[in-house]
Amino acid sequence: MSIIEARGLSKSFLQAVKEPGLKGALKHLLVPRNITKIAVQPLDLSIEAGETVAYVGPNGAGKSTTIKMLSGILMPSAGSISVNGINPYKKRMENAAQIGAVFGQRTQLWWDIPIVESFSLLKDIYQIPEPVYRTNLDQFIELLGMSEFIHLSARKLSLGQRMRADLAAALLHNPPIVYLDEPTIGLDVSVKQKIREFIKKINQEQHTTVMLTTHDLGDIEDLCKRLIIIDHGSIIYDGSLSEVKSRFAKSRVIFFQVGSPMPELYEQLAQTDGMKLELQSEQEFSVSFDRYEYTASDVVSRVMRHGEVIDFRMEDANIEQVIKAVYDGNLVLNQSGQ
Numbered sequence: 503m504s505i506i507e508a509r510g511l512s513k514s515f516l517q518a519v520k521e522p523g524l525k526g527a528l529k530h531l532l533v534p535r536n537i538t539k540i541a542v543q544p545l546d547l548s549i550e551a552g553e554t555v556a557y558v559g560p561n562g563a564g565k566s567t568t569i570k571m572l573s574g575i576l577m578p579s580a581g582s583i584s585v586n587g588i589n590p591y592k593k594r595m596e597n598a599a600q601i602g603a604v605f606g607q608r609t610q611l612w613w614d615i616p617i618v619e620s621f622s623l624l625k626d627i628y629q630i631p632e633p634v635y636r637t638n639l640d641q642f643i644e645l646l647g648m649s650e651f652i653h654l655s656a657r658k659l660s661l662g663q664r665m666r667a668d669l670a671a672a673l674l675h676n677p678p679i680v681y682l683d684e685p686t687i688g689l690d691v692s693v694k695q696k697i698r699e700f701i702k703k704i705n706q707e708q709h710t711t712v713m714l715t716t717h718d719l720g721d722i723e724d725l726c727k728r729l730i731i732i733d734h735g736s737i738i739y740d741g742s743l744s745e746v747k748s749r750f751a752k753s754r755v756i757f758f759q760v761g762s763p764m765p766e767l768y769e770q771l772a773q774t775d776g777m778k779l780e781l782q783s784e785q786e787f788s789v790s791f792d793r794y795e796y797t798a799s800d801v802v803s804r805v806m807r808h809g810e811v812i813d814f815r816m817e818d819a820n821i822e823q824v825i826k827a828v829y830d831g832n833l834v835l836n837q838s839g840q
């Protein structure tokens with residue numbers, strides 16, 4: 503059995519339908535009207551111990567709702583979950599001992615006490631043995647560069663400092679599973695780097711299973727071998743990152759900078775199968791094309807027939823384009839990635 507297993511897992515919320523203004527509010531009070539909002543459609547998940555999985559999708563796709571159900575914060579509307587053999591919602595205490603969770607949008611630290619005191623409270627709550635606590639604390643302070651702010655209260659920390667402290671807090675008790683929901687949101691590059699290094703290290707050294715939600719494609723490339731894409735509450739791709747990339751590598755992109763706009767070319771490309779135009783500005787555009795149908799020189803010579811080309815460059819597929827293509831339905835993949 504996988505360390506994280508979900509079968510037919512789904513969640514709907516009742517949402518109030520209110521007309522705007524005071525009148526609407528009063529009307530709702532008298533005759534409440536609700537609609538059912540499906541945040542997660544019945545889905546299946548199996549994650550093996552030691553995996554690092556990126557769980558990605560557009561805003562509102564259902565990522566946080568899934569993570570909250572897996573971590574026992576939310577009760578599923580239907581379906582079953584087993585995390586390390588435990589139903590996380592029914593056995594919340596037992597579950598808390600085996601997971602760490604970081605929600606980028608809000609802290610789990612006590613707002614008004616020094617970080618190091620928060621850590622010490624967690625030591626008591628999780629009954630972390632003294633030597634384990636000492637070793638972890640020293641290592642985390644070093645790896646995450648926390649020494650200069652560990653004596654400040656959470657209230658006084660910058661976002662980057664707070665996120666590092668939150669990450670450390672979530673892992674002090676050596677949980678075998680960690681859920682990270684947007685842990686790098688709004689952080690600068692150097693802090694992101696520290697956080698990524700840290701996650702990589704605990705995954706490699708402790709075999710910690712990591713499920714990560716992020717909009718940062720660098721996080722995914724750096725940390726995750728497996729990619730799960732969710733859209734409108736359903737999983738639309740679950741497979742290896744390298745596979746989705748190599749599949750996407752079927753198409754290539756050339757960026758052009760031209761002397762003046764080329765309306766006839768744009769029209770022509772719109773009608774050509776296997777080529778797709780994207781305008782960046784008046785004098786810049788990109789053409790993506792199927793490399794098995796056309797060569798780069800086919801594309802370049804076609805553009806040059808319509809006017810002056812000042813510059814062009816070719817780019818390999820990056821993960822951003824891959825995900826966009828999956829969202830846009832331009833890259834059709836089934837769940838097993840075949």
Ligand SMILES: Nc1ncnc2c1ncn2[C@@H]1O[C@H](COP(=O)(O)OP(=O)(O)O)[C@@H](O)[C@H]1O
Nearest residue numbers: 515517539541560561562563564565566567568
């Ligand atoms: N407590 C809630 N009550 C009502 N609707 C909710 C609640 N939480 C989430 N939703 C809705 O469920 C959908 C999925 O939300 P969420 O899981 O937060 O998405 P994501 O994390 O992928 O951005 C959204 O449409 C959101 O508005």
Ligand SMILES: [Mg+2]
Nearest residue numbers: 565566567683
């Ligand atoms: Mg979210």
